Amino acid sequence: MTIGKMARGAIAGFAALGAVATATTAVADNEANDLMNATLWTQTSVEFKASSMAAFKLAEVMLDRALADKDWTAALEQGDNYQGKPPAVILDVDETVLDNSEYEAWLIKAKSHYSSKTWLPYINDAISNPIPGSKEFINYAKSKGVEIFYLSNRKAPGEEGTRKNLKKFGYPINEKFDTVLLRGEREEWGSAKGTRRAHVAKDFRVVMLLGDNMGDFVDARKANLAEREEILEKYKNNWSSKWIMIANPMYGSWEGASFDYKWRSSDEEKRQMKMDAMRYWKPKM
Ligand SMILES: [Mg+2]
Structure with missing residues (x-):
């Protein structure tokens, strides 16, 4: 047995003793929940923090390439004659820029499920923390003259809370025109994000997309597992260059x-x- 394994055994033994001592009170509150490990990992692990920092650092490297190549576009909705347009990046918000693991942890504790009834008050509390690396990347992009768009499936009534939370941590928001594009702000802005990417692409060259969910890159609503694999393969040259994925094991x-x-x-x-x-x-x- 290695020292590492012995240590793990000893720790497990002490934990078991502790569990016995508090079993009568702990068991009822600690029912198994499929969301727990993912939330714990996202909120407490340095492994998550290091992986998201790596993704955003890669995004900086790729942004330099994108700015040097006028033919580079990350949006499938870009259309023609975009080479002369000013560059922009589009970021999802939840689990890309803001860490909502405290909401997920509350769901576990309250034995509840996601619902817009609790999600909107959570948004309005504006307590989400930054996803590690996101602010550094956004500031880097801004320093290069790149426009920043936040494209989220938070619904329109959550805009004030969303802006408040972003500003709390100093995320830049251009106030000269709408750069926080939420679901339902316009009739055609549904949960599929393509219409909003097209809206940005009208006036900008979209050089990079960042998200935690396939829909942040390509509209693939209701795609089954096999179809999702096909999309992964079809756009294999975009992943990790034009499209940067942040890990989200909690939902998606x-x-x-x-x-x-x-x-x-x-x-x-x-x-x-x-x-x-x-x-x-x-x-x-
Ligand atoms: Mg998200």
Whole structure:
């Protein structure tokens, strides 16, 4: 046994003793919840912080390339004759710029699920922390004369809280025109983000997209797991150059795809569909 394994065993032993001592009060409040490890990782791990910092550092390198190449565009909605337009980057907000893990942690503790009834008050509290590396990248882009657009599926009534939260941490927001583009601000701005990317692309060369979800890059609503793999392959030259993905293990279209977007199924049914979506080792013994 290695020292590392011994240490882990000893720590587990002490933890078990502690658990026994408090078992009567702890058990009822600590029901298993599929959201817990992902939220813990996002909120507390240096592994998450280092990975998001790496993604944003890569974005800086790629931004330099993008600015040097007038033919470079990151938006599928860009259209023709864009080479002379001023450059812009489009960032998603939730789990790309702002860390909402405290909301997710509250969902676990309250044994609740995402709902717009609790999400809007959370937005209005404006307490989300920066995703590590995001501010440094945005400031770098701004220093290079790149316009910053925040394109979020937060709904229009959450705009004031969103702006307040971004400003609290010094994220630059150009107030000369709308650069915080939320869902439903215009009739055609639905949850698919393509119409809003097209809106930015009318006046700007979109040099980079940053997000935590496939929909932040390409409209692929209701794509199943196999179709998502095809999209990954189809745009393989865009990922990690024009399109920078931030890890979000807490929620996203990846989860919906695993149960065919049957969000109204019971927790048990969704859990079974997730189990069925995985591949398994078949031990030969
Ligand atoms: Mg997001």
